[in-house]
Amino acid sequence: MTSKVVYTGDLRTKCTHLRSGEVIITDAPVDNNGKGEDSHRPI
Numbered sequence: 001m002t003s004k005v006v007y008t009g010d011l012r013t014k015c016t017h018l019r020s021g022e023v024i025i026t027d028a029p030v031d032n033n034g035k036g037e038d039s040h041r042p043i
Contacts, residue, residue: 001018002017002018002019003015003016003017003018004016004018008025010027010034010035011027011028011032011033011034011035012025012026012027012028012034012035013025013026022040023040024038024039024040025037025038025039026038
């Protein structure tokens with residue numbers, strides 16, 4: 001396994017790359033009732 005993806009609610013997921021610890025957070029697009037936001041947090 002190379003990453004862990006967790007649904008955090010409100011149409012948002014948090015993906016963590018296990019080896020590096022890098023985190024990517026994504027939301028559903030606004031046309032699917034999401035916030036349409038995403039972020040990448042390098043370590």
